[in-house]
Amino acid sequence: MNSSVSCQIRRRFKLNGMYKGGDLIIGGLFEVQYLKTFPVLSFRTEPELAQCENFYMTSFQQAQTMVFAINEINNNPNLLPNIMLGYQIYDNCLRLGVAFRAATALVSGKEVSLSHLNCTGPPPVIGIIGDPGSTNSIAISRVLGLFRVPMVSYYATCSCLSDRKKYPSFFRTIPSDAFQVRAMMQILTHFGWTWVGLLYSDDDYGKHAAQSFHQEIQLVGGCVAFSEILPSDNNPKEIQRIMSVIQDSTGMVVVVFSTSSYLLPLVDEMLLKNVTGRQWIASEAWATSPVLLDPRLMPVLGGTLGIAIRRGEIEGIGDFLLHLRPDNDPENSMVRIFWESMFGCKIKNEGHEGEKMCTGQEDLSTTDTAYTDVSELRASYNVYKAVYALAHALHDLMQCEEGRGPFSEKTCADKNNLQPWQVVHYLQKVNFATGFGDRVSFDKNGDALAIYDVMNWQPSSDGSIIVRTVGVVDEGAASGKVLTLNEDELYWNFDTRKPPRSVCSESCPPGTRRARRKGLPVCCFDCLPCADGEISNTTDSTECIPCPDEFWSNPDKDQCIPKEVEYLSYEEPLGISLTTASLLGTCFCALVMIIFVHHRNTPIVRSNNSELSFLLLLSLKLCFLCVLLFIGRPQLWTCQLRHAVFGISFVLCVSSILVKTMVVIAVFKSSRPEGKSAMKWFGAAQQRGTVLVLTALQVVICAVWLSNASPTPHRNSQYIRSKIVFECAVGSVVGFSMLLGYIGLLAATSFLLAFLARNLPDSFNEAKFITFSMLIFCAVWITFVPAYVSSPGKYAVAVEIFAILASSFGLLVAIFAPKCFIIILHPERNTKKAIMGRGTQSQ
Structure with missing residues (x-):
């Protein structure tokens, strides 16, 4: 293999930038100029390189902030000691093509050829600060991600860049659009605005933000009153239509995801038609836009609330910017262009005749531009945090101790041959606080902790609009309170000077x-x-x-409160009335008994079987007294006794009447020759025995009932759902039916016998009084059954008590009232002669 073979860069691009050497180089991409004109394309010759124009002072301030941060780090003995950082910054001219060329230049280096035969080795830069544009960052990160070169953007907000699989080495110090929508939700939720209108620009930013907004507002229980797209062509008819939608809507709050260029035509139209009284919520794209800070727009946009990139303070940055001076270093062409743009002169004597020449000593402090304004450091503050994030990652990497490293076999990075992916590992774990007090760290997607300033558009004393910071939205706040607002400083553009209500329907109160x-x-x-x-x-x-x-x-x-427990008590009027009636009946029985005892030797008492009369009065007294067991809070013993005492008392009463009737009939028959032997079967012993046997049968019925299915207290909520009826459950319906049925059988027999004997001679005729009394008794208890079944709660007990009292009073009055009438008022009739005389007359 030929040792002279090397990697050759096919072409070098002319890029404006700034450079400073160091042990480790950090790259930077900034939007300093705008590509205004494009070269004429020809298929015969290679196209010329495009020329960048229109210098942006704000973006150059951001680039200089990166230089300032690196210098500050180099002078800090506690951060990266003994290591000098350098920088290589390029201008992307706000064009993807230029940005991509600049990024490749950063990772490939400036050398024309490389000595490595296989073209390998670490890139010249250890990481890149930028690119500010989401589109540029997407394209560049796809390539840099292949080599795991870390890229920390300070302005790219697209949520799509949070995809770690597509962009494994992308980080950013500005929150994504998803966080922006959530931050705006914090404001809406704080003021209870659930019925809001939505306007968004007809571009990717607006459409993606609107989609996220629709999803997020549903999570907080809000709704979109209307959703309209701001046209990109400023169509007058469309603008008027949107204005009418806003005017007709009941939504008092309007959220806008757009830039000022989309929103301005609509605001002008609303101002022209005097459509005011709306609360605007601004996205960070226009929350601090100077284009809309026109005093004439105050009636419409006054009081606007919006979120903006976190404003920070960087100590010493103002003096640093003012001490910038141009030099002849070709690597720092960006400074030369800035100087010429700032003062309208030429650095070198190569311009046209008559052009102003720069001395290089012009005073920047005399200028009033976005470059020298450090009162609103927002994007520049993000640049500052991005540089420090890389520096802290490198510092942690350098502090690694062998045997305790994070890589395979607990190794550390080779400090003499750093690999970008190693820096990415440490960058993912950085966690530090800036001098301004903000904490910087990245989540698993490379996104920084979301933090925004809340802005409020307020009128100033000179009539202009000023944008004042009135709060912070900080998802990483130590207190856990995401939104902090100083509501005393808020300006509301309404007559009430209070926040508006914007709900489709007012909240439903408890209940x-x-x-x-x-x-x-x-x-x-x-x-x-x-x-x-x-x-x-x-x-x-x-x-x-x-x-x-x-x-x-x-x-x-x-609230759920305990149900009212209902039972027939002694304290209520109905209970008092029934108790009084019961005691009166008992007293009447006692009074009659006293009268009969006092006149026991008189014919009218002796002729009516005085022993049975006293037994009947005693049983009636028990009937009256058993009523007291039915009144009051049911307890086990009262539930068991009330029906037993009632049943036995009434059987004793009715059986006495039955025997009394039978005695009357026997006496009449004994007065005839053929019936003289009838009375031997109805002597005193037989009468007592008959009453005892008939009563004993009821005692047996009650004993069997109580032993097998005893009545018990029962809390019944079936009658009245809002109350608990405290009653005595009968336990066994069969037992209760037998008790009542036996009484009814005896009463019916007594009534039948008395009815048949009603025409007996007056001297012996008590049968017609018994007939009348049993007629009352049967009528009361026949009507009792349906009334008892249909009466709810305590009224069923009242019906039973009424039946007891009515039948008892009926028996007492029908049987004993005529006798007491004669004894007390007509004693002359209470003689044997008078009684026999009546008998003779009646025959």
């Missing part, structure tokens, strides 16, 4: 739920009250939550 309006976005809804038994305890709840079984919704439907 209601949202019901979406058909055909409208989710932000347009009606507020419907929750149903009984359901609550919503948050604002804008989409559904109501059912309360647990033993809870119910309060009147406002925002």
Whole structure:
């Protein structure tokens, strides 16, 4: 193999730039000039190189910021000690072709030939700061990514560059468009703006941003009131149509992803038609645009809120920029072009006759340009952070100790032959704070921590518009509070001087739920009250939550409270009335008993079987008193006793009446010759035995019922869903039915016998009073059944008590009232002669 063979660069390009040598070289790509004219293309000759014109002072300030940062690092004994950084900066002329040529020049070097036979070896630069354009960065990173050359952009925001598979060595110190949309969402969420309009430019930036905005606003529960594309051709009809859409919309907040060139025609038209009263939210593309800071636009754009690249402060940068001087070094042609553009002169005596010549000592402090203005260091601050990120990565690489390295077999990088991919490894892990206090680090996609300044357009004293920083959106804030706003400094361009309300529907308060309006976005809804038994305890709840079984919704439907426990108590009017009636009935029974005891030897008492009468009065007293077991909070013992006592008392009462009826019939039959032997079967012992046996059967029924399926207290919420009815469950329906059925059987038998004996002679006729009393008794209990079944809650207990009281009073009045009437008011009739006389007359 011929040793003279070497790699040859096929062509060298003329690129404006700045150069300074060092141990390690950092490359840079900046938009310093604009390619205004293109050479005429011919297929016969090789095209001439394009000439860059129109010098941008702001971009040159950014390039000089990179130089300043490198000088600062070289003078810092704690960062990369004993290593001198150099730089190679090129101008991309805002053209992809030029930018790509500059990038290849950075990675291939300036030498015409290389001595390596296989054209291998590390590139001359260890990393590149730039390119500022997303399109340029995409193209360049695809190539640099093949060689893992790190590229740290300070201005490329396209979200697509976060794809680590396509761009493995791309980093940036400016947040991507995805972060920009999220930052704007923080502002919208903070002020509760859920109904917003959207305008975006007819280009890739606007369309991608609008797509992200639609996705993000849904995540925070907001909606887009309208979505319109700002035309690139400034079509007057389209501009007027968009203005009408904004004017007719109820959305008071308008979000705009666009540059000032797209937005200005619409703003002019709105100013002409006096369409004001809208709150504008500006993307970083126009949040600080000087084109729109025209005092005449204040009625429309005043109060605009927007986000801008984080403004930083770099100590010493102002003096450094002012001390720049041109020299004759051809490697620093960019400085020469800047000087000539700044002062309108020529550095070398090679211009046309009559042109102004530069002395090289002109004073930059006398100029007022974007280059010397360091009050709003935004892109330049990102450049500063990018340089320091590379420096910290290199510093960490140099501090590696053998045996503790991050590479295979814990090795470190060869400090004399650094490879770009090794720098990429350390760059991914950098984490430091700038002198301004901002932290710089990269996530797994190479994106920096998102941090924006919140800007507010305010009127100044001279009538102009000033853009003031009023807050910060910082996703890496140590406090965890992403958005920080100084609301006292905000200017609102409304008569109220307060932030507007921009919602399609007002928030639904607790106790209601949202019901979406058909055909409208989710932000347009009606507020419907929750149903009984359901609550919503948050604002804008989409559904109501059912309360647990033993809870119910309060009147406002925002809390579940324990259900009201309902039972027939002694404190309520109904309970008091029934208790009074029960005690009155007991007293009446006692009074009648006293009367009968006092007149026990009188004919009317003796002729009506005084023993059965006293037993009947005692059972009626028990009937009245058993009512008290039905009133009050149900307990196990009251539930078990109430029906047992009720059943046994009424059987004792009815069986006494039945025996009394049978005795009346036997007495009448014994008065006839053929029936004289009838009374021997109805003596006192037989009467007591009959009553005892009939009552004992009811006792057996109650005992079997209580032992097998005893009534127990039961919290029932089936009758009334809003209340818990505390009742006594009967336990066994069969047992309860047998108890009532047995009483009904005895009552029916008594009624039948009394009815058949109703026409007996008056002297012995108590049957018609018994007939009337049993008629009342049966009528009450026949109506009791349907009334009891259909009555809810405590009223079922009240119905049962009423039936007990009504039947008891019916028996007491029908049987004993006529006798007491004679005993007390007509004692002259309470004689055997009077009674027998009535009997004779009736015959």
